[in-house]
Amino acid sequence: xxxxxxxxxxxxxxxxLQNKDPLFxxxxxxxxxxxxxxxxxxxxSPELTDYTPxxxxxxxxxxxxxxxxxxxxxxxxxxxxPTPAVITKASIELANIPFLVADAGSAIKPNIPYxxxxxxxxxxxxxxxxxxxxxxxxxxxxxLGETLSKFTNHLIIGESTPAGTTTALGVLSAMGYDAxxxxxxxxxENPHDLKRQTVEKGLQAAGLRDxxxxxxxxxxxxxxxxxxxxxxxxxxxxxxxxxLAGGTQMTAVCAFLxxxxxxxxxxxxxxxxxxxxxxDENSDIHYITKQIAPINIFAVDPGFGKSENLGLKNxxxxxxxxxxxxxxAMLAANLKGVSVDKIRIRTEELCKEIF
Amino acid sequence: xxxxxxxxxxxxxxxxLQNKDPLFxxxxxxxxxxxxxxxxxxxxSPELTDYTPxxxxxxxxxxxxxxxxxxxxxxxxxxxxPTPAVITKASIELANIPFLVADAGSAIKPNIPYxxxxxxxxxxxxxxxxxxxxxxxxxxxxxLGETLSKFTNHLIIGESTPAGTTTALGVLSAMGYDAxxxxxxxxxENPHDLKRQTVEKGLQAAGLRDxxxxxxxxxxxxxxxxxxxxxxxxxxxxxxxxxLAGGTQMTAVCAFLxxxxxxxxxxxxxxxxxxxxxxDENSDIHYITKQIAPINIFAVDPGFGKSENLGLKNxxxxxxxxxxxxxxAMLAANLKGVSVDKIRIRTEELCKEIF
Numbered sequence: 001x002x003x004x005x006x007x008x009x010x011x012x013x014x015x016x017l018q019n020k021d022p023l024f025x026x027x028x029x030x031x032x033x034x035x036x037x038x039x040x041x042x043x044x045s046p047e048l049t050d051y052t053p054x055x056x057x058x059x060x061x062x063x064x065x066x067x068x069x070x071x072x073x074x075x076x077x078x079x080x081x082p083t084p085a086v087i088t089k090a091s092i093e094l095a096n097i098p099f100l101v102a103d104a105g106s107a108i109k110p111n112i113p114y115x116x117x118x119x120x121x122x123x124x125x126x127x128x129x130x131x132x133x134x135x136x137x138x139x140x141x142x143x144l145g146e147t148l149s150k151f152t153n154h155l156i157i158g159e160s161t162p163a164g165t166t167t168a169l170g171v172l173s174a175m176g177y178d179a180x181x182x183x184x185x186x187x188x189e190n191p192h193d194l195k196r197q198t199v200e201k202g203l204q205a206a207g208l209r210d211x212x213x214x215x216x217x218x219x220x221x222x223x224x225x226x227x228x229x230x231x232x233x234x235x236x237x238x239x240x241x242x243x244l245a246g247g248t249q250m251t252a253v254c255a256f257l258x259x260x261x262x263x264x265x266x267x268x269x270x271x272x273x274x275x276x277x278x279x280d281e282n283s284d285i286h287y288i289t290k291q292i293a294p295i296n297i298f299a300v301d302p303g304f305g306k307s308e309n310l311g312l313k314n315x316x317x318x319x320x321x322x323x324x325x326x327x328x329a330m331l332a333a334n335l336k337g338v339s340v341d342k343i344r345i346r347t348e349e350l351c352k353e354i355f
Numbered sequence: 356x357x358x359x360x361x362x363x364x365x366x367x368x369x370x371x372l373q374n375k376d377p378l379f380x381x382x383x384x385x386x387x388x389x390x391x392x393x394x395x396x397x398x399x400s401p402e403l404t405d406y407t408p409x410x411x412x413x414x415x416x417x418x419x420x421x422x423x424x425x426x427x428x429x430x431x432x433x434x435x436x437p438t439p440a441v442i443t444k445a446s447i448e449l450a451n452i453p454f455l456v457a458d459a460g461s462a463i464k465p466n467i468p469y470x471x472x473x474x475x476x477x478x479x480x481x482x483x484x485x486x487x488x489x490x491x492x493x494x495x496x497x498x499l500g501e502t503l504s505k506f507t508n509h510l511i512i513g514e515s516t517p518a519g520t521t522t523a524l525g526v527l528s529a530m531g532y533d534a535x536x537x538x539x540x541x542x543x544e545n546p547h548d549l550k551r552q553t554v555e556k557g558l559q560a561a562g563l564r565d566x567x568x569x570x571x572x573x574x575x576x577x578x579x580x581x582x583x584x585x586x587x588x589x590x591x592x593x594x595x596x597x598x599l600a601g602g603t604q605m606t607a608v609c610a611f612l613x614x615x616x617x618x619x620x621x622x623x624x625x626x627x628x629x630x631x632x633x634x635d636e637n638s639d640i641h642y643i644t645k646q647i648a649p650i651n652i653f654a655v656d657p658g659f660g661k662s663e664n665l666g667l668k669n670x671x672x673x674x675x676x677x678x679x680x681x682x683x684a685m686l687a688a689n690l691k692g693v694s695v696d697k698i699r700i701r702t703e704e705l706c707k708e709i710f
Binding site: 023061098099100102103109111112113114115116117136140141143144147150151 | 378416453454455457464466467468470471472495496498502505506
């Protein structure tokens, strides 16, 4: 294994992922939670976060976003960092990994062919009525997971869901997991208080504050996002190895699976993320995961400290950290023989071309 | 080769299709042309033709249509025949062929995960403005075809588009092909006069009557349906063998490809249909195809004459004939070693279970 990849948990998992033909699926979704000022950096302004998921996948397929003139960057205190979609693009292109997109309810639809799982954008979780139809989303996800298993023996699922760590916090909290101050975020100063207040108001509005732990579907319906039941459904339907490519948002998917499916086995499910999440001092993916099951976590270090690109260097300072399955894409490319150094160099080249 | 399969053209093509891992994609679309009374049998009433594409693919995935309480049947003078989706379902299930759906603009959306290529339903071709965005549909189709080539080495593309032979006639005529009285239809008494009048009014409304042959995109825009540029795009993007699974509608796709892409080669493209189309006395797929290129046509005889199911027996009388890629699905299953007799028996069983 490349020294850039660290495995938290069993070493057996990695051997199961060797010599596979991976398929990368990116699930995109929105909730109007991302419009709350300060809650996310995934967009140059709260309104522009509506465009981020579509722009991310357009960038991977077309080489540039087509839904908006601006390129998605994370802006924090005037410092810009490129979307992690660039890392994903570099990885899957170098390793020739097929890329598909599923829409679980994005506000703006990408100008590419994509799987429709759900059309409806989530509302703000402040309403306590964030997702209208989590069962339907989960069930369609299951069909998709089963179908995709016919085309691959290693399904990697990434996501682009602005404010997704807040909705993940909502779902985890509603199901009775302790995730306060533990979810990650796209900004160096993780706004834990704002996230907590937002979730608490949502739980209050949904009348769930005294009903914790609540049912997973009710949790998503009240304070979640449509990505969570979609990715959970795809994972549940899959007949092959699944890598959930993301940070603490994917722990909400795992917790959902544990609560929704009796005796769900995580033997064929791992999480892959970046070192920026796995070693983050302002969040704790390991603390959350341990409450669910002994789930293996891979963490990839793209070595952006060595980069001359200031935007990528900002990742080391805690800007962005992860998204669009960047960690899992690097892992998958590495399993196909592409060094992480090569991925970093290609990411730098793409940044020059695109931004 | 099973004696139930007849090949019109080169025998070489069949050898190219041996030992493949096929993938079946069904493209669904609507135009309000199907609301014209008498123009199609693909629905119990003109209004219900809106539901036929979604119901067809739901039947394949869920075992029953979910978008409407009634099961799609073709009703002609009180005689019912089951949708050809049943043949497709029997074939792909017996041969374990993966099944995907792409929406090119269906009026009712199916309750399954499907590829979104285009959302917008086509208008009636009487308006002369049937399809708003054929280039966009074609371009998205190309991306999809390229992507799907990574998962298969034999892409079979079927369609469900009510009144699709009328829109095919429109596109063929606008591009200067002689197809009057030659397109097939889902009823024994093919309403050629109504189809011709409808197309002529559409060409008139579009101001194209004196501008034939016209550009393929303009032809679709005026008097076509969204399935045609979608399937043409997918075929153009494909890097692998393509079988266009359908009757005379697929000749419109071939003609579109010839006109839209300079020096387009049909070496890797065949048409597969049923014997009910290939030997139809009220239409002539061979006459149309010869104007385009020496395209190989496979025709499969499901042997419904022997069936005790009256609905299937009606196929022999010219009801339904083809649709949802039934001919191509049988061919693909047969290439994987499933006899056409076995497909017929399973189709009969499914009819008992479903209807």
